[in-house]
Amino acid sequence: MAQSSIPQPKTSLLSEIDEKGFSTKMFSQNIRAELMCHIDAHIRKTAAPFLDSDKLSSFSLEKMAEMVPDAVWSEKMTRAFRIFPKELSDKVHKWADGNLCKELGRSRSAVNVVYPQEAETNSKLTQENLAIYWRCVRPGKPDAGRPHRDASFWDLEFKEGYDPKIPFSFNYLKDCIKIWIPLKGCIPTTALQIIPGSHKMEIPTIVEQTEYGRRPSISESWLKEHEKDFTSPKELSQGACILFDMNLVHRGPRHNNSELRVSAELNFIVQ
Numbered sequence: 573m574a575q576s577s578i579p580q581p582k583t584s585l586l587s588e589i590d591e592k593g594f595s596t597k598m599f600s601q602n603i604r605a606e607l608m609c610h611i612d613a614h615i616r617k618t619a620a621p622f623l624d625s626d627k628l629s630s631f632s633l634e635k636m637a638e639m640v641p642d643a644v645w646s647e648k649m650t651r652a653f654r655i656f657p658k659e660l661s662d663k664v665h666k667w668a669d670g671n672l673c674k675e676l677g678r679s680r681s682a683v684n685v686v687y688p689q690e691a692e693t694n695s696k697l698t699q700e701n702l703a704i705y706w707r708c709v710r711p712g713k714p715d716a717g718r719p720h721r722d723a724s725f726w727d728l729e730f731k732e733g734y735d736p737k738i739p740f741s742f743n744y745l746k747d748c749i750k751i752w753i754p755l756k757g758c759i760p761t762t763a764l765q766i767i768p769g770s771h772k773m774e775i776p777t778i779v780e781q782t783e784y785g786r787r788p789s790i791s792e793s794w795l796k797e798h799e800k801d802f803t804s805p806k807e808l809s810q811g812a813c814i815l816f817d818m819n820l821v822h823r824g825p826r827h828n829n830s831e832l833r834v835s836a837e838l839n840f841i842v843q
């Protein structure tokens with residue numbers, strides 16, 4: 573994959589992302605409802621074996637999630653099972669292409685595909701499925717990951733031979749924007765939290781061996797020093813999605829809200 577990109581004039585949206593590391597945009601209510609409908613069905617199906625069948629439809633999604641033992645939850649909620657089916661991911665990509673591409677001063681866009689092992693894990697996926705996926709953070713559970721920069725993950729993935737199957741050459745730092753979409757239960761204490769301006773900072777990061785493989789890890793002392801800088805843009809609780817630089821530090825917080833926190837995310841690659 574080529575790492576060079578043609579210098580292009582900066583639009584105001586691009587300048588804002590370049591300066592602050594992020595921007596927000598109202599997301600489509602209709603697509604949000606369709607995505608939630610798919611997630612609702614997946615959670616209900618996961619919970620079904622642990623419930624009396626006559627109670628299935630009357631329980632809230634929160635109650636459903638509560639019925640699922642942690643080990644089953646972890647297995648059924650690996651990323652391979654949280655990737656949206658093609659008809660839904662196409663809608664999200666089409667929305668982003670129609671609403672953001674021009675504003676970013678680019679003429680075409682693409683989204684990377686799933687990892688080959690995910691298509692093996694989930695028989696409903698093919699290797700061509702776009703890697704647009706959802707997350708669900710249950711109250712009081714460790715479902716959210718550590719603070720990170722997505723660019724550090726890209727670095728590792730490309731080194732390990734991942735092919736995103738983008739039909740044009742692109743630079744994964746300059747031509748890629750992360751989109752995080754709130755779907756349910758996203759209030760400032762549960763929604764994505766970011767450190768504005770952190771995309772331009774020097775941040776000590778190492779690569780660690782974890783139970784999930786090699787993972788980048790930001791130094792604990794840096795995180796401690798910057799704990800007070802994490803913030804959640806207020807627009808997220810009003811239905812806007814956030815667009816952010818691949819080097820911006822962010823995290824999904826653990827929370828104790830009574831509602832599940834559900835969101836979707838994708839890498840939006842533009843040329």
Ligand SMILES: O=C(O)CCC(=O)C(=O)O
Binds near residue numbers: 822
């Ligand atoms: O939603 C989360 O918990 C984390 C999201 C994230 O890391 C991302 O969108 O890149």
Ligand SMILES: [Fe+2]
Binds near residue numbers: 720
């Ligand atoms: Fe991330």
